[in-house]
Amino acid sequence: MILPVSLVSMMEPTLPKAAQVYEVIRRAIIGLTMPPGSAINEKAICEQLGISRTPLREAILRLSAENLVAIVPNSGTYVSKIDLQSVFDGQLVRDALEMKVVRLAATRMSSAFLRNIEINMYHQERLAAEIDYDGFYELDEAFHSMICEQGASLRVWKIINGAKAQLDRVRRLAFPHNKHLDVILTEHAAIVDGLRLRDPEAAAAAMKVHLDRVFETIRTLMIERKDYFATTALEGVEGYPFEIRNGIPAPSPVGIKMPR
Numbered sequence: 001m002i003l004p005v006s007l008v009s010m011m012e013p014t015l016p017k018a019a020q021v022y023e024v025i026r027r028a029i030i031g032l033t034m035p036p037g038s039a040i041n042e043k044a045i046c047e048q049l050g051i052s053r054t055p056l057r058e059a060i061l062r063l064s065a066e067n068l069v070a071i072v073p074n075s076g077t078y079v080s081k082i083d084l085q086s087v088f089d090g091q092l093v094r095d096a097l098e099m100k101v102v103r104l105a106a107t108r109m110s111s112a113f114l115r116n117i118e119i120n121m122y123h124q125e126r127l128a129a130e131i132d133y134d135g136f137y138e139l140d141e142a143f144h145s146m147i148c149e150q151g152a153s154l155r156v157w158k159i160i161n162g163a164k165a166q167l168d169r170v171r172r173l174a175f176p177h178n179k180h181l182d183v184i185l186t187e188h189a190a191i192v193d194g195l196r197l198r199d200p201e202a203a204a205a206a207m208k209v210h211l212d213r214v215f216e217t218i219r220t221l222m223i224e225r226k227d228y229f230a231t232t233a234l235e236g237v238e239g240y241p242f243e244i245r246n247g248i249p250a251p252s253p254v255g256i257k258m259p260r
């Protein structure tokens with residue numbers, strides 16, 4: 001099987017076929033079942049899913065727009081290597097929007113929301129103990145989606161989700177690191193504490209620590225899984241996190257065009 005049965009079983013039959021295919025392949029790429037640099041066997045996927053080439057090609061075009069796949073003329077279609085510019089762009093979007101919505105969520109707390117996010121936390125802890133990385137990732141995503149919905153709307157989460165595909169691969173790649181899930185749980189718990197207290201600044205401070213965690217893992221991941229990153233990544237990583245964290249303009253590193 002090209003795509004895991006567990007992902008195929010999650011396909012939503014009410015969606016158009018191309019949207020279903022897009023979602024399942026996107027999940028496989030972010031979950032690293034289809035690792036960076038690997039070829040996408042379109043014929044095998046069509047046979048596995050029982051579809052024609054048309055919805056698959058539509059899905060691949062959407063994934064290409066997110067820089068998750070690369071279509072190489074006269075060669076084939078490949079899962080893109082992780083591009084740091086796209087990673088940092090996604091981080092900027094998360095930082096701008098999630099920092100705002102978590103403050104709003106703290107002011108709009110309800111008993112129903114608190115109960116639901118505590119249930120989510122309970123299951124996060126359970127799956128972390130079971131070392132279920134895929135299941136934990138889904139609950140991690142749901143955790144942030146719930147906060148966006150409480151603070152603003154699910155439309156905000158869709159904007160964030162569309163911008164952070166490359167970032168998500170870095171996050172997912174870090175999961176097996178020693179105690180990493182425990183760190184995430186601790187950070188999520190601090191966010192919930194701020195929300196429970198209806199304290200926007202406490203919730204935002206905890207969210208900032210959580211979002212910035214990615215900077216502490218990127219360099220390690222680039223050493224351990226250099227083959228997963230684009231060739232410009234090592235040239236471009238130096239200096240970029242400093243600018244994002246401090247808001248201080250820094251010289252553009254080779255290979256990375258700094259946002260203005």
